[in-house]
Amino acid sequence: MKKQINTRKKISFSTVITTCLIAGAFTLLYSFTPVPQGPAWTAPSSADNDKNPIAAEAGSIEAGKDVYKKKCFDCHGKKGKGDGPKSAELDKAPKDFTKADFQKQTDGALNWKISEGKKPMPAFKHELSKDQRWQVINYIRTLK
Ligand code: HEC
CATH class of the missing domain: 1.10.760.10 (Cytochrome c-like domain)
Known part of the structure; x- marks a missing residue:
C-alpha cells in the first residue's frame, strides 16, 4: 500500500515537469512567432x-x-x-x-x-x- 502511494507521487511529479516543459516550449514558440501583417493599406x-x-x-x-x-x-x-x-x-x-x-x-x-x-x-x-x-x-x- 505504502509503495503504491510513492509510485503515484513519482508519476504526478514527472507529469508536472512534463506539463511545465510543454507549456514552456509553447510560450517560447509563441514569443518567436512574428505578429502578422494586415492586408495592404493603400492611400487614395x-x-x-x-x-x-x-x-x-x-x-x-x-x-x-x-x-x-x-x-x-x-x-x-x-x-x-x-x-x-x-x-x-x-x-x-x-x-x-x-x-x-x-x-x-x-x-x-x-x-x-x-x-x-x-x-x-x-x-x-x-x-x-x-x-x-x-x-x-x-x-x-x-x-x-
Ligand atoms: C500604436 C502603434 C503605432 C504608432 C504609435 C504609430 N504607428 Fe504607424 N502603424 C502602426 C501599424 C500597426 C501600422 C499598420 C496598419 C495597417 O497596415 O493596417 C502602421 C502603419 C503606418 C504607415 C503605413 C505603412 C504602410 O503600410 O504603407 C505609416 C506611414 C506609419 N504607420 C507612420 C507612422 C508615423 C509617422 C508615426 C508617428 C507619428 C506612427 N506611424 C505611429 C502602428 C503605429
Whole structure:
C-alpha cells in the first residue's frame, strides 16, 4: 500500500515537469512567432498629388526624428522595422520602412496614412501639425 502511494507521487511529479516543459516550449514558440501583417493599406490616389512643401535638409530631418522618437518609435522601432517595444502588443505588424515597396510610396500617400491612421495606428492629423507630418516623412526617408 505504502509503495503504491510513492509510485503515484513519482508519476504526478514527472507529469508536472512534463506539463511545465510543454507549456514552456509553447510560450517560447509563441514569443518567436512574428505578429502578422494586415492586408495592404493603400492611400487614395488623389493623395499622391499632395507634394511635400518641406525640403529634406538636415534641419527638417532632425525635427522629424524628434517627432518620430516621441510618437512613432514605440511601435515602428528605432530603424522603422516595425519592432518597437510596443509592437508585440499590436494585433498586426506595421510595414518595414526600410523596404523598397514601402519607400516607393509618394510623400503624399504617406502623409495621408499618417494623418488618417488605421487601427491600431493612431490618426495624427490633430496631434501633429502639417509641418511635423512632412518632417517625420523626411526622416522616414532616411531609414531606407
Ligand atoms: C500604436 C502603434 C503605432 C504608432 C504609435 C504609430 N504607428 Fe504607424 N502603424 C502602426 C501599424 C500597426 C501600422 C499598420 C496598419 C495597417 O497596415 O493596417 C502602421 C502603419 C503606418 C504607415 C503605413 C505603412 C504602410 O503600410 O504603407 C505609416 C506611414 C506609419 N504607420 C507612420 C507612422 C508615423 C509617422 C508615426 C508617428 C507619428 C506612427 N506611424 C505611429 C502602428 C503605429
